[in-house]
Amino acid sequence: MKAVLEARGITKRFSGVLANDRVDLDLGEGEIHALLGENGAGKSTLMNILYGLVRPDEGELRRSGRPVSLRSPSDAIALGIGMVHQHFMLIPVFTVAENIVLGAEPVRRGLLDRGSASAEVRGLSARYGLDVDPDARVEDLPVGVQQRVEILKALYRKAEILILDEPTAVLTPQEVDELFRVLRGLTSRGVSVLFITHKLREVLAVADRVTVMRAGKVVGAAIPAETDERGLAAMMVGREVVLQVSKAPARPKAVVLEVERLGVAGRRGSGGDAVRDVSFSVRAGEILGIAGVQGNGQTELVEAVTGLSPARDGRVLLRGRDVTGALPRALIERGVSHVPEDRQRHGLVLSYSVADNLVLCTYHRAPFAVRGVLRDDAREENARRLIKAYDIRAPGPGTPVSALSGGNQQKVILAREMSRPVELLVASQPTRGVDVGSIEHIHREIVAARDAGAAVLLVSAELDEILALSDRIAVMYRGGLVAMRDAGAVSRTELGMLMAGVLPGEAAPAPGAGEEAAPASAAGGAEA
Amino acid sequence: MVYRRYAFIAVVVSVLVLVVVLVGASQVPPLTIVASMAATTLAVATPLTLGALSGVFCERSGVVNLGIEGMMLAAAFSGWFGSIYASAVLGIPPLPSLLLGVVIAVATGALLGLLLAALAVTYSVDQILAGTVINLLAVGLTGFFNRQLFFGPASAFGGQVPHAPGVLPRLHVPLLADLPVVGPVFEQQPIAVAAVVLVGLTHLVLFRTRWGLRARAVGEHPRAAATVGIDVVRVRYVNVVIGGAIAGLGGAYFTLESVPSFEPMMTNGRGFISLAAMIFGDWTPFGSWAAALVFGAAQAFQINLQLFRDQIPPSWSFLQQSSVVGLVPYLLTLLILTGVIGKTTPPAADGQPYEPEGRR
Structure with a gap:
């Protein structure tokens, strides 16, 4: 196969950190090549180098065998290289x-x-x-x-090489299938595709070849037909990984959380309500998973349940007591733990130390404060204990939490939220942007919380996560709950349909027209 | 929302005109009063229109220009001084001197625009601070030079302000200006005419040209613009310098078109009011112009009311108090900025420094 794009010995440092370490990669003509690796493995850096957004410190790029230097995206565009960014580079108000x-x-x-x-x-x-x-x-x-x-x-810019950065993160399973079809169509017209992802399933589904990166280095290559998820995961993480969460069947007890006909106003200017007429309950000892494509009201639902934003209608009951509109502090005192979806903005004070972040909910009480004065020793001892118990990789309790990796930041939040008596755990996108090793750990902790008798409300856009952890699964679409199923009684495909707003009994929409055609009827169904 | 804003504009303007018509009706025919109000409104709205256009240019590309007030003030002084120097010292005839003054004022505005761009774009200084710096700088420098040049026997001109070359002459729009009654509306001075032309031109540039599309892209999502090869820094520099030049032209209005003299701090908040006009006009040239005309009408109200001072009925005597009437533009600003009339949406990246690619 002729290589249309080659990287040879690419090295890039960011303030001393080695993001790419002598990376070699070659993309063949008309192939779909997956670049697999965890967050922080150096995929994005390499891709930005290939698109001229970042300049390598060392190494060489070749376009169809000819050495080239890319100083800006314009250079890349001129060479027929196009990129689809994970966060779309589109101007919302333009046509x-x-x-x-x-x-x-x-x-x-x-x-x-x-x-x-x-x-x-x-x-x-x-x-x-x-x-x-x-x-x-x-x-x-x-x-x-x-x-x-x-x-x-x-x-439009005559790209012959298309780089896609985590293109499936925001798509429903049906949209993912559609995207893969489009990519196949492109390669049949001679376009070469470099597909960056950390999702093993997708690599196996669409790629012709795989290159795996870890810690800035290329650690291996494979052909999907000759490997499986286990093999790829081991290569990506560097050790054997348990992909399956092992959990005993749930033994639900009394109802802890009840949400009755909850409505939450949308953000200003968005028009319409973000959450409409949502009712459900969660019992002690079970995990209710809320599936749905990002932006269908999950964020607002969680904010209303945890007291961060007001409900417009309906009630939230905790152990039978009305806590609608209660302050977050009051909810914390009643045993509500919250792992927020945006850990850096809502979960942590980034400039504070690990130790300070670990007592954000309890700093005002003994033993962390005595008569209104903070006790450093108690805080530090607490931090040492939790760092050990939750395997937080941090130099020490005094390290600013901003210096930790995403996975370890998430463990800090989890440690804080689980280290007090938990009646209800609300976990929103708990493993977003977290490495596979930490995902394993976080999943175990969530199941452990359930087994210890907590009610767990899990919100995730990752279908795999919902399927792996939940005892019951609800699907949110356009602000409403469109379905509630027992985890054992629902298939991936069915969930995917529900997430796209297609209700059972309705005809599946024609591929490609699904997004535009379905909503009207589905939104009506959600209210019924 | 748009209709609500335009309805508000129509109501405010009608009320203001109506009051003057009622007061003056015994002396002057109503239509003549309306025409006079319209003519004054167009004239006094000039610096507000230009200030708002300056804001539109800068903010559409993502740079908040809080320094319009200072740019106008500095340009008012430098343009005025330039025209005096040309006519009194160099002996150039009045009209060329005045035009030279306009050029100097525009250049002064552009220069301060360059300063703002350097601070806001290159050095990522907080844009509110950068604008404030320019305002303070303008107040200080114009006051300083005004004193050094003209005050006291030791000053450059020995305490005597040389004779100014007057103000820019009125342009006579052919045909329209000869109409009966409404003729005076079309007899305007050049900067006022230029302001109206610039409204249309700005609209054309922003919404119908390649440059405008790119500039708006930069103001909405600079990173997206950069990924298609647009030079974000360059676009912002150019737009902010153009914005500064337009503010400079607005400054020229004060000393070369309105009155032939300079007073310290004579812009008197007009730069800030024009920002309110820009916001009320939803960052569009025509919207901003409409809003500027409302403020202009408020000022024209004050001016025209002075003419009929003696006719004001005793029960309305508060209208005789020029300080009360003079409050109208500022009250309008407050009202508009509280958002009661409806909120508008700034460009998404307005006021955010652009950090070129690093690690994300």
Whole structure:
């Protein structure tokens, strides 16, 4: 196979940290090549180097055998390299066509030529089977369609090489399948795809070849047909990993949390409610998983349950007592633990030490404070104990929590939230951006909390996580709960459909049209 | 929301005009009063329109320009001094002197725009602070030079302000200015005319050209713009310098078009009011202009009311108090900024320094 893009001996340091250490990679013509690795393994750095966003300290890039130097994305674009970023690089208030032509706009007599921009976008989307309306505003489009706009953006610039950074993070399983079909279609037209991910399942499903990175180095390569998830995981983490969470069947007891017809207002300007008429309950000793694509009201639901934002209608009951609108402090005192979805903004005070972060909920009580004065020794002793118990990799209790990796930051939060009596654990995206090793640990702790008699409300956009941990599974779509199932009685496919708003009994939408067609009927169903 | 804002504008303007018409009706025909109000409104809205356009240029590219007030003040002084120097010292005739003054004012604004860009874009200084620095700098420098040049026997001009070359002459818009009654509305001075032209031009540039699309992209999502090869830093520099130049033209209005003299701090908050106009106008040129006209109408109200001072009925005597009437523009600013009339949306990356690629 002819290599269209090669990296040879790429090394990059960021303030002393080795992000890429003599990395070699080659992308063959017309292949889908997966770059697999954990967060922090150096994938993003390598990709930014390949797209001219970051310059390597050492090493060489070759385009179809010819050495090239990329000083900016423009250089990459000129060489036919396109990139689809994980966080879409789209301007929400611009139209699809404006976003696609931005930077290479057609002009007639000094003015933008909107007509020919739209026409060109129409032509491209017909040619590659990527259906979009050039005149729609990007902010009104579902994420799956926004991603198509990103791909079209690269194709408009005549990309022959497409780099996709974690392209499936925000998609429903159906959208993922659709994306894979699109990628296959592109490779059949000679486009080469470099696909960056940390999801093993996807690598096996779509890639022709896999390169695995760990700690800044390439640690191996494989062909999907010749390996399996276990093998890839071991390569990625550097040791054998237990992928399956082992847990005994749940033994639910009394109801701890009851949510009755909860409604939460949307963010200002978003129009409509973020959470509509949601009711459910969670018992002691069970894990209720809430599945759903990001942005379907899970965040607001969690905020209302944990007292961070007010409910518009409905009630939240804790052990039968109405705690709607109670302050977070009051909820904490009643045994509510919360692992928030954005750990850096809502879970930690980044500039504080590990020890201080570990007592954020209890600092005002003995033994951490005596008559209003903080006790350093108690705090430090507490920190040493928890660092050990939760395997937090930190130099010491005094280390600023900002210096820890994502996984270890998450362990700090978990340690803090579990180290007091827990009636209800609300865990929102508990393993987002966390390495596989820590995921294992965090999952074990959540199951342990359940077995110790806590009610657990788990919110996650990762279907695998929901399936692995939950005893019951609810699906959120457009602010409503569209389904509640026992974990044993639901398939991945069914959950995927529900997440896309397709209710059982309805015909599956035609591929590619699903996002636009389904919502109206599904939203009505959610209220019923 | 848009309709609510325009309805508000229409109501405020009608009320102001109506009051003056009622007060002056015994002396002057109502239509003449309306025309006079319109003419004054257009004229006094000039610096507000230009200030707001300056803001639109800067903020659409993501740089908050809080220094419009200072840019105007500095330009008002430098333009005025330039015109005096040209006519009194170099002996250049009045009109060329005045035009030279305008050029100097515009250049002064552009220079301060460059300073703002350097602070805000290159050095990532907090943009509120950067703008404030420019305002303080302008107050200090203009006051200092004003004293050094003209005050006391030891000053450069020996305590005597040389004779100024007057103000820019009115332009006579052909045909329109000859209409009966409404004619005066079309007899405006050049900077006022330029302001109106610039409203349309700014709209064209921002929404119909390649540059405008890129500038707005930079103001909404600079990283996205950078990934398609747009030079974020360059776009911001250019827009902020253009914005500064427009503010400079607004400054020229004070000393070259309105009155032929300079007073310390004579911009009197107009730069800040124009920012309110820009916000109320939803960062669009035409919206900002409409808002500037409301403020202009409030000022025209005050000016026209002075003409009919003696006609004001005793029960409305508070209207005779110029300090009360003079409050109207500031009250309007407060009202508009509280968001009662509806909130507008700034560009998403407005005020955020752009950090070029590093590690994310």
